[in-house]
């Protein structure tokens with residue numbers, strides 16, 4: 001016969017066991033966002049090798065700077081980074097995107113630089129309703145036929161800087177031009193934007209020339225430009241390829257003879273390496289040096305302090321990707337499961353960017369001013385606004 005005391009003792013042991021089990025179970029239950037235990041998983045899919053490597057690193061650095069300025073958190077939640085080097089290789093885009101979406105289960109995809117890779121990413125982001133923020137790649141399709149409620153861009157569509165540069169060239173009354181670029185979406189779409197504005201202003205394109213990405217054997221094209229003798233040349237190159245092209249153009253004796261123009265990527269983040277060969281080049285872009293606004297001055301000082309380098313357009317786009325994410329997360333108090341509400345807040349965002357405040361179009365592409373810039377020393381100095389509040393036509397977007 002057990003005494004009451006013994007039975008009570010046994011009951012207390014059982015109760016303690018049940019309590020311990022209950023506590024352990026709560027530990028594995030998903031916590032509510034207000035408990036803010038989980039980190040937001042940000043997946044960077046960017047080029048960390050190849051001709052666009054410096055662009056990818058700059059974007060990631062500036063994104064992290066914006067997060068650091070918010071105390072290392074967005075909407076009160078800590079950020080955890082996952083990283084994949086996409087190598088600017090469109091063939092590897094599905095596999096690389098799935099590393100972040102399926103394996104790491106990121107909350108947001110941030111990427112990328114190369115238009116062809118970004119198209120592959122966007123297809124998976126659409127299928128899986130994963131939030132995607134594009135901090136560079138201009139593929140017109142992303143805010144055109146592939147547009148989606150969950151896909152946003154803080155950079156540009158390829159058409160935009162092409163059009164703005166073509167407008168500057170038409171306003172200079174050039175009658176003829178030759179174009180040269182890498183043969184893939186970015187180059188072809190920027191040339192299309194350029195042609196639209198240049199031809200509208202009465203200009204004629206004598207020849208469109210291309211070479212495969214990321215080749216830098218420019219010599220035969222420079223020889224052809226010299227023999228065609230156009231009034232001006234329009235190109236798209238960026239990163240390491242842009243450095244080499246500007247140097248080769250000067251070495252071929254064309255600098256000072258046939259004016260060289262391009263979308264601003266030709267001289268952004270490259271001036272240190274291009275030196276004297278870049279002086280005087282006129283481009284158009286949604287960012288410039290010497291804007292001298294309080295927001296831009298503060299951003300430039302903070303970036304320089306953090307990374308001991310001057311920021312460029314890629315830094316601005318990466319910084320604004322984090323700003324846009326913050327706006328979305330704050331609207332849902334960090335609860336990423338409230339997707340519709342988050343996307344709605346992001347679509348309506350007014351972003352206080354170092355480039356100047358911008359909004360997003362219905363297709364989620366920036367509606368922004370394009371600056372005329374001219375290289376002076378190590379700066380792409382703004383010489384004024386070439387096209388105000390330029391919106392991409394968003395052909396094929398059904399939102």
Ligand code: PHB
Pocket residue numbers: 113114115116136137138139186237238239265
């Ligand atoms: C692109 O592939 O969309 C691209 C790459 C580099 C740039 C601009 C656009 O600087």
